[in-house]
């Protein structure tokens with residue numbers, strides 16, 4: 001709660017100062033805001049992400065605790081260290097694939113997750129567009145899975161790094177030559193593959209749930225290779241939120257709790 005208050009006051013003051021500066025500047029600025037603001041705001045966003053990562057440390061702590069208490073499947077089995085690591089990484093990725101699927105299938109969870117899908121464009125910033133309650137729920141789920149699995153702490157650390165890197169990558173509005181995309185896609189979820197998940201067409205929204213490796217969608221029959229309207233013709237976002245002015249930050253935060 002205190003974090004929310006601090007963040008609220010910080011953002012509120014920042015916005016007020018920006019408005020003030022715009023109305024009554026003390027000096028003429030020499031450089032375009034467009035040049036400097038993305039850098040400055042980007043830096044503060046990184047700090048915010050690091051804070052999120054430190055709270056994310058709970059998952060790492062759960063792994064250490066489970067190992068000390070010899071709790072969880074992998075802590076009971078005597079496996080070579082490398083094998084425990086591989087099994088844990090694959091199981092965690094599958095668990096998150098399952099979570100994402102549940103987010104789409106269960107109406108109550110969809111209320112939270114649809115916030116991510118209301119983005120009408122698709123770029124790297126879409127990767128951090130999640131309702132805070134979904135982030136907290138994901139963390140609780142991850143702690144439960146890690147404990148039951150008895151995942152090694154190192155695996156949890158590696159997994160978190162893979163997850164954040166691949167989420168930023170697969171939401172990228174970046175051009176990868178089609179033949180490279182095809183090759184990459186045999187192993188990884190590429191931006192062209194994940195973009196289809198952000199399509200306005202329901203069947204396409206309910207496809208390509210994977211985050212890092214592409215195998216789960218092929219295995220569970222939720223893989224779509226190309227959007228019906230093509231990568232350039234497809235519409236992004238949910239059709240009921242087509243008018244971007246209708247979606248404000250406040251509305252997004254309240255969205256899951258509205259009927």
Ligand SMILES: [Zn+2]
Nearest residue numbers: 100104113197
């Ligand atoms: Zn989704």
